[in-house]
Amino acid sequence: xxxxxxxxxxxxxxxxxxxxxxxxxxxxxxxxxxxxxxxxxxxxxxxxxxxxxxxxxxxxxxxxxxxxxxxxxxxxxxxxxxxxxxxxxxxxxxxxxxxxxxxxxxxxxxxxxxxxxxxxxxxxxxxxxxxxxxxxxxxxxxxxxxxxxxxxxxxxxxxxxxxxxxxxxxxxxxxxxxxxxxxxxxxxxxxxxxxxxxxxxxxxxxxxxxxxxxxxxxxxxxxxxxxxxxxxxxxxxxxxxxxxxxxxxxxxxxxxxxxxxxxxxxxxxxxxxxxxxxxxxxxxxxxxxxxxxxxxxxxxxxxxxxxxxxxxxxxxxxxxxxxxxxxxxxxxxxxxxxxxxxxxxxxxxxxxxxxxxxxxxx
Numbered sequence: 001x002x003x004x005x006x007x008x009x010x011x012x013x014x015x016x017x018x019x020x021x022x023x024x025x026x027x028x029x030x031x032x033x034x035x036x037x038x039x040x041x042x043x044x045x046x047x048x049x050x051x052x053x054x055x056x057x058x059x060x061x062x063x064x065x066x067x068x069x070x071x072x073x074x075x076x077x078x079x080x081x082x083x084x085x086x087x088x089x090x091x092x093x094x095x096x097x098x099x100x101x102x103x104x105x106x107x108x109x110x111x112x113x114x115x116x117x118x119x120x121x122x123x124x125x126x127x128x129x130x131x132x133x134x135x136x137x138x139x140x141x142x143x144x145x146x147x148x149x150x151x152x153x154x155x156x157x158x159x160x161x162x163x164x165x166x167x168x169x170x171x172x173x174x175x176x177x178x179x180x181x182x183x184x185x186x187x188x189x190x191x192x193x194x195x196x197x198x199x200x201x202x203x204x205x206x207x208x209x210x211x212x213x214x215x216x217x218x219x220x221x222x223x224x225x226x227x228x229x230x231x232x233x234x235x236x237x238x239x240x241x242x243x244x245x246x247x248x249x250x251x252x253x254x255x256x257x258x259x260x261x262x263x264x265x266x267x268x269x270x271x272x273x274x275x276x277x278x279x280x281x282x283x284x285x286x287x288x289x290x291x292x293x294x295x296x297x298x299x300x301x302x303x304x305x306x307x308x309x310x311x312x313x314x315x316x317x318x319x320x321x322x323x324x325x326x327x328x329x330x331x332x333x334x335x336x337x338x339x340x341x342x343x344x345x346x347x348x349x350x351x352x353x354x355x356x357x358x359x360x361x362x
Contacts, residue, residue, distance in 0.1 A: 051101035051353045056361035059324035060332075067362055068104025068133045069097055069334040069352065070276075073306075073345040075113055078179060079296050082339040090114050093345075094128050100349035101357070104133035104331055107159070118162055132163045133331045134218070134274065138173035141202035142195040142226065145174075153206050157213050167274055167331065168210055169248055171220040171227070172199055178224025183292035185257070189226040199226075200239035207244025218248040218274040221257070224295050229257045230264070237268060247271045251314050252278025252304055252335070256285060265319050269326045276335045277352070279305045279312030304336040306348045308355025320359055332356070 074093045075083055090113040097105050105125075107114060115121045125131060135156040139149045156168055175189035191199065207217040219236060221227045227236055237247065249272045251261040265272065284303040287293065293301070307316045320332075334352040338345075356362065 049101040050099055050350055051357055054357045054361050058361035059321065060328065060360055060362060062362055064329040065332060065362065066104055067102050067332050067356060069100065069102045069349055070106040071113065072335060072337040073343065073348055074340055076337050079299060082300055084340050087113060088340065091124060094124060094130055096346045096349060098128040098130055100346065101353045102349065103129060104131050104333065106333065107132045107135045132165055133333055134167040134169045135159055137168060137170045139170050139202065140174050141198045142172060142174040142191055146202055149202065150206060157210060157215055160215060161213065166215050167218060168215055169218045169220050169274065171222045172225060176225045178222065178295040181294045184224030184295040185289065186292065188224050188228055191226045196235065196239065200236065203240050203245050207241065211244060216246055216273055217244065218246050220248040220250060221253055223253050223256050230259045233264065237271060242271055246273035248274045248276065250276040250278060251319065252280055255280045255314055261314060262319050262322065265322045269322065273330050275332050277307045277316060277332060278335045279307055279309055279314050281305055281311050282313035299337045300339060302338065302342065304338060306334055306336045306352035308351045317359055
């Protein structure tokens, strides 16, 4: 064979290989067939991640701390105006979560992309070795809707039992303004003494229900609601029982409300059982505060970003170190509501995952 022909043949082989590799990445999930003695249990798949392995000794127990990312970077159920057209298919979302090296994602009744049919959801998640970290329950105790709240809570408890998880995230949504066009820091609700009693008694009750089912209730302080700042959190923690009500540490919502996330981490380290790692762009935050911009308009303006973004204001290293030193167990969930037309979801997921691998060794 002539040298020119050999070169053409080698070039053809290389191009063919690159084509196959590109196809694998485009699909987002690659299954590797292993020998029988190395096969996973059930129908689990082995996935190729775009995140390089770490030589760092993990600061958390890898068997008890898991990394996930919420789907809000791909699609935002609170604001359908910031979405791709057509919306990103759920299979692509889960595939890109797996491709980024995460093993968990959030489920919400308001999130329409993920399938509601249980067996289909299990199949699609299992294929990619991804689990549901938590559902979201908006409680309505201070509106006098205790029965409706308990009914929805029971549904989500059963859902998590079916999915093999144990975390239920709740936040009091009565008179919340985060989905309206007002300043969420100024116009948020302030509970009366009676309303505080309704809320904390209700949380203790459903927290006891959760515990009896092997679940853990996590309360999520949220911008634009009646539990937003440090004084609210202090009161909630004081009036609820530690054995029934845990605290969800959401770094972004705390920073937005003028609260240092590290201070909350240190103060309530024994009650923090779930974490949302959300970053803030300080220039957007200051503009929102000075103009009274709404929560949704702030999201559209790009107030949130992921850990690892050099434009983010939050230093996550000491927060993660504090959690690790206290032997934290549970989920570390990356979360950033962003416009997928402006912030590439896969690129941001990889940014966050590479940062977390560098800091935590996981």
